[in-house]
Amino acid sequence: DEEKEFEDKLDAIIRFNHVETLKLCLRDLNREVDPLYVGNYLSMLAETVMEVGLSLAIKTLGRKPRGKNKVSDMVVMGMGKLGGREMSYNSDLDIIFIYDGDDHEFFSRLGQKMISVLSTPTGEGYAYKIDMGLRPSGRSGALVSSLESFKKYHEENARLWERQALVRARPSAGNMKLGKRVMGAVEYFVYEKPLDEDFHKEIHHLRLRMEKELAKESEKKLNLKTGRGGIVDIEFLVQMLQLKFGHDYRPVRTQNTYRALEALNRCDLIDEDAFRVLRDGLYFLKKLENMLRLLHDGATSDLYENDFRKLALELNTKGDGEKLKETYISKTNEIRRIYERYFS
Known part of the structure; x- marks a missing residue:
């Protein structure tokens, strides 16, 4: 049969x-x-x-x-x-x-x-x-x-x-x-292929649209992927720099965001402060995303108050949800600071 x-x-x-x-x-x-x-x-x-x-x-x-x-x-x-x-x-x-x-x-x-x-x-x-x-x-x-x-x-x-x-x-x-x-x-x-001089403005415009239309963050809900200072902030910044410098710097031509960050740093195309914030931020957000998806057994990126408490137990922060949320806010603020510096 x-x-x-x-x-x-x-x-x-x-x-x-x-x-x-x-x-x-x-x-x-x-x-x-x-x-x-x-x-x-x-x-x-x-x-x-x-x-x-x-x-x-x-x-x-x-x-x-x-x-x-x-x-x-x-x-x-x-x-x-x-x-x-x-x-x-x-x-x-x-x-x-x-x-x-x-x-x-x-x-x-x-x-x-x-x-x-x-x-x-x-x-x-x-x-x-x-x-x-x-x-x-x-x-x-x-x-x-x-x-x-x-x-x-x-x-x-x-x-x-x-x-x-x-x-x-x-x-x-x-x-x-x-x-x-x-x-x-x-x-x-x-x-x-040549790029328009202000191509980064178009990328930034799309990023802000995603934040507004997809993340829909509020006092009760954050989004670690498309929200303010989330994973997409890092991805869009890295990809903008790859498009900008990839013609002259072959090492930055890589599909992986971590590898691209390392290559941009080695080629002195981002400063040490930006590299550290983006690398550590990406590691933190990816770990959080993986644990969140295991917790809900689904492809979610939304974070509610209750999620921070549950994730704190898994992430070895002694079950302190408030502390984990503070860390999240601090890291995403830092990521957005770097993002705005390079897109301004």
């Missing part, structure tokens, strides 16, 4: 993902691993599951592409936290499908099948939620792009935020030779 065999394989993928994540959770709760390790491990786990999911999608599609096209002529590009190897628990997968050839219909069906394999719930749950919003033309664009149409879009139509998003693009599954060719195009679009 082919359908039963398919479901069994699907269950096996989901079980493997859950067991590996659980093993990491236990090590994390036991304070054996740091947020950098967690982000890298979860991202490598996702890439392994994606590779198996793509193979299963190819086997169950039941047809081959026409002409000289091969089933292996597609790469899955990891974006966002996946591309930067900075995933947290319950993170979605931000991905883009790029193929080499002319059988658009086949590769569209293959992309749809892979999404179905990874995100369809079974008795074991599901592997990942998939976000395709960073593909060319966003949610209104085609599910998959040929390499040529990808290059044409970014040459002629891409907006600054799309160029910024490509800073974290990385081949994550599928044809890695094709992935290398995609990365050649990505490096050109991100680091070689």
Whole structure:
């Protein structure tokens, strides 16, 4: 029974993902691993599951592409936290499908099948939620792009935020030779094309919109991702500096925020005070995010009064929620101070 065999394989993928994540959770709760390790491990786990999911999608599609096209002529590009190897628990997968050839219909069906394999719930749950919003033309664009149409879009139509998003693009599954060719195009679009003199103002405008429309902070609720002085403050600042200096300083061309910070510091492109505040702040916020998501078993970034009290027990601050909140306010204030200095 082919359908039963398919479901069994699907269950096996989901079980493997859950067991590996659980093993990491236990090590994390036991304070054996740091947020950098967690982000890298979860991202490598996702890439392994994606590779198996793509193979299963190819086997169950039941047809081959026409002409000289091969089933292996597609790469899955990891974006966002996946591309930067900075995933947290319950993170979605931000991905883009790029193929080499002319059988658009086949590769569209293959992309749809892979999404179905990874995100369809079974008795074991599901592997990942998939976000395709960073593909060319966003949610209104085609599910998959040929390499040529990808290059044409970014040459002629891409907006600054799309160029910024490509800073974290990385081949994550599928044809890695094709992935290398995609990365050649990505490096050109991100680091070689000229930038408007006041490009940073557009990035800053988008950041403030995210804070207002997504974080919606209040006296009762803070948001450690999109809120004031949150993770996105650090990411946007680092990416702005990568776009600004990446043309002349190759070491800053990296998808990972920590690595980019270190490279910017080594190249004397940020001062020691900024480096220390951003590095320590990112470490603190990532640790907090991981613990918060374990606490709620979901992809939340909202922090309420009660969360600080519960997280204080896990973060070895002697159960003092007030003290943890004070530390949070202090660190996010410092991050925003640095952010404003570089964006002013």
